[in-house]
Structures are given as C-alpha cells and as structure tokens.
Amino acid sequence: MLTDGVALTDHHCHGVVAADLDRPGFERLLSEGRRGSFDSALGLAVRRWCAPILDLEPHADPERYLARRAELGWREATTRLLRATGTTRWFLDTGFGGGRAEFAAVADGEVREIVRLEHLAEQVIAEVGTETMPFEDIETALRGRAGNAVGLKTIVAYRCGLDFPLTDTPPDTITLERRLTDPAILGWLVGLGARIGAEFGLPLQFHTGFGDTDLRLQHADPLLLTDFLRATAGAGSSVALLHCWPFHRNAAYLAHAFDHVRLDLGLTIPYVGQRATTVLAEALELAPFHSMLYSSDGCGLPELHYLGAVLWRRGLGRLLDEWIAEDIITTADAERLVTAVANGNATSTYRN
Ligand SMILES: [Zn+2]
Numbered sequence: 001m002l003t004d005g006v007a008l009t010d011h012h013c014h015g016v017v018a019a020d021l022d023r024p025g026f027e028r029l030l031s032e033g034r035r036g037s038f039d040s041a042l043g044l045a046v047r048r049w050c051a052p053i054l055d056l057e058p059h060a061d062p063e064r065y066l067a068r069r070a071e072l073g074w075r076e077a078t079t080r081l082l083r084a085t086g087t088t089r090w091f092l093d094t095g096f097g098g099g100r101a102e103f104a105a106v107a108d109g110e111v112r113e114i115v116r117l118e119h120l121a122e123q124v125i126a127e128v129g130t131e132t133m134p135f136e137d138i139e140t141a142l143r144g145r146a147g148n149a150v151g152l153k154t155i156v157a158y159r160c161g162l163d164f165p166l167t168d169t170p171p172d173t174i175t176l177e178r179r180l181t182d183p184a185i186l187g188w189l190v191g192l193g194a195r196i197g198a199e200f201g202l203p204l205q206f207h208t209g210f211g212d213t214d215l216r217l218q219h220a221d222p223l224l225l226t227d228f229l230r231a232t233a234g235a236g237s238s239v240a241l242l243h244c245w246p247f248h249r250n251a252a253y254l255a256h257a258f259d260h261v262r263l264d265l266g267l268t269i270p271y272v273g274q275r276a277t278t279v280l281a282e283a284l285e286l287a288p289f290h291s292m293l294y295s296s297d298g299c300g301l302p303e304l305h306y307l308g309a310v311l312w313r314r315g316l317g318r319l320l321d322e323w324i325a326e327d328i329i330t331t332a333d334a335e336r337l338v339t340a341v342a343n344g345n346a347t348s349t350y351r352n
Contacts, residue, residue, distance in 0.1 A: 163217025
C-alpha cells in the first residue's frame with residue numbers, strides 16, 4: 001500500500017506505563033470507559049496486529065498475548081511496538097501519562113513537548129496558594145514553558161465544554177479549585193493559550209469528541225468552537241482539533257471554513273478498528289488535504305501508539321487504493337497526500 005513505510009510525525013500522544021501489567025491492569029487501559037476489555041473492536045485489533053510484533057501468531061488469545069508480553073517485559077514490548085509504528089517525531093502531551101525524558105528513553109526519534117494549559121495553571125495555583133490572584137504567575141509560567149514546546153493543548157472540553165466564554169481579561173473574583181472547572185477562568189486560560197501560541201508560533205490543540213467518563217460528549221462538539229475560531233482567524237496561530245469522533249464531519253467542515261484549523265483522527269482510528277477507512281473517508285469529504293494531521297493519541301499502552309499507526313496506514317491505504325482504482329486520483333497525487341498527512345502537514349503547522 002502507498003502508506004507502507006512513510007515516516008510518521010505523531011503530533012499528539014502520551015507516555016506509556018513503565019511497568020508490567022496484569023490482565024485487569026492491561027484491560028483497564030484498553031478503554032476510555034471505566035472497564036476495558038479484549039471483548040471489543042480494539043481488543044480484536046490488539047490480538048490481530050500487535051501479537052506478531054511480540055512474535056505471536058495473529059489473533060493470539062488474550063492470555064497468550066499477555067503471557068508473552070510479561071515474558072518479554074514491558075520495556076522490550078514497548079520498544080518493539082513503538083519502533084514498529086515507523087514514527088520519527090513524537091509530540092508528547094506531558095499533562096497526562098508521564099514526561100518527555102521517560103518517553104524518550106523507550107522511543108526512537110525526536111520527542112517534543114506539548115504543554116497542557118490546565119495542568120500548568122493548576123500547578124501554579126498549587127504553588128502560589130489561594131491568597132493571591134494567580135493570573136500573572138500563570139502567564140509567566142506559560143511563557144517560560146512555551147520556549148521549549150512545540151505546541152499547547154487544552155482539555156476545556158472536559159472541564160466546562162467547548163462553549164467556554166471568550167475573554168481576554170481574567171475574572172475579578174475566583175474560587176480556586178485543585179481542578180479548574182470555572183468557565184470564567186478556563187475561558188481566559190484558553191484565550192491566553194491562543195495569544196501566547198500566536199506569539200511563539202505554537203498551535204493550540206483542543207480535545208474534541210469522545211473521551212473518558214469525565215466528559216459530557218454533547219459539550220465536546222467542535223462546532224461549539226465556531227465563535228472562538230472566528231475570533232482567532234488571522235491571529236497567526238493554528239488550532240488543531242483532536243480525535244473528533246463522532247463529530248469528525250463537523251471538524252472537517254471547520255477545517256474547510258477556517259484556514260487556521262487542522263484536525264486528526266487520533267484515538268478514533270484504533271477504537272473504530274475495521275471502520276477506519278470509512279471514518280477517514282468521511283473526514284476527507286470536506287477537510288482540505290493540507291488540514292489533516294496524523295496522530296495516535298496513544299496513552300498508557302504502547303499497543304495504542306502502534307495501532308494508531310498500523311490502522312491509519314491500512315485505512316488510508318485502502319481508501320486511496322479505491323480512489324486510484326476508480327480513477328479519482330493519480331498515484332502521484334495519492335502519494336503526495338499520504339506524505340502530507342503522515343508528516344508534511346505537521347511540519348508546516350508546527351514551526352518550532
Ligand atoms: Zn491525548
């Protein structure tokens with residue numbers, strides 16, 4: 001397939017668990033819900049695609065898979081699975097799942113940091129205490145981290161929803177929480193991220209679409225960002241809509257309408273398994289080809305980083321084979337599209 005062997009830039013992923021896992025521990029990480037299981041499209045994909053990387057036959061049963069994983073040890077299994085992705089650059093969201101140095105110790109290639117706004121703000125609030133207004137300290141800390149980062153990320157979708165208030169001024173009164181949920185603070189924080197992002201040339205990533213049980217999915221539709229996107233169009237920074245499912249068509253529309261919008265199907269592709277071709281086709285109905293980015297959103301299990309890559313290669317490869325067979329696209333143009341989504345669009349979007 002055209003996608004075989006193309007080098008990937010994983011523009012959004014997380015670290016892995018640096019420990020051997022028993023079956024409950026492994027299965028817990030196989031889901032965005034409270035209890036994961038091999039009994040799912042994702043579980044089938046682990047058995048089909050990851051088993052051969054650990055020298056097992058495809059479709060090895062869960063017990064055999066986990067026994068072999070334990071025999072190799074987490075470090076060897078992780079190294080094999082991450083290497084098999086064919087990723088040369090990893091942009092790591094360090095707000096969840098461990099830091100850059102730990103990941104760089106097990107992954108080949110360049111590892112860069114994505115700074116999570118809420119995580120940074122909560123760290124600053126914990127340090128400066130609740131006596132003073134922390135807004136200047138948060139801005140100073142963000143500027144300090146921005147110089148070494150490749151991008152910024154917000155999980156405002158989880159905290160108050162993507163219909164947060166648009167404001168450049170911090171609130172006068174605040175209830176300081178260990179975990180920020182106040183829309184007035186979050187709206188200011190996202191605005192700050194957009195401004196500092198524009199200044200430093202850092203794209204701002206948004207969690208959109210499905211996620212774990214902290215999320216109210218109806219507040220994670222990227223269409224709720226329409227006013228924010230109008231306000232930031234022409235401001236000099238890019239906005240990357242992550243995951244997107246089941247709103248990937250809405251995200252594709254936004255990328256179509258606004259030049260500074262990018263989208264990916266990280267997290268989505270491993271979870272939808274066999275349906276990845278369809279989901280990719282739906283996103284590409286309207287999204288300009290330069291707006292699609294590759295990511296795995298792998299987190300906790302290196303199996304998720306690997307499945308992100310292998311199912312993306314398979315999904316997009318099959319889709320483009322169909323387009324070539326129907327004479328919709330030339331092979332040369334299809335090759336250019338693959339390279340753009342795999343790494344070229346990330347290079348032009350993430351300039352640092
Ligand atoms: Zn993520």
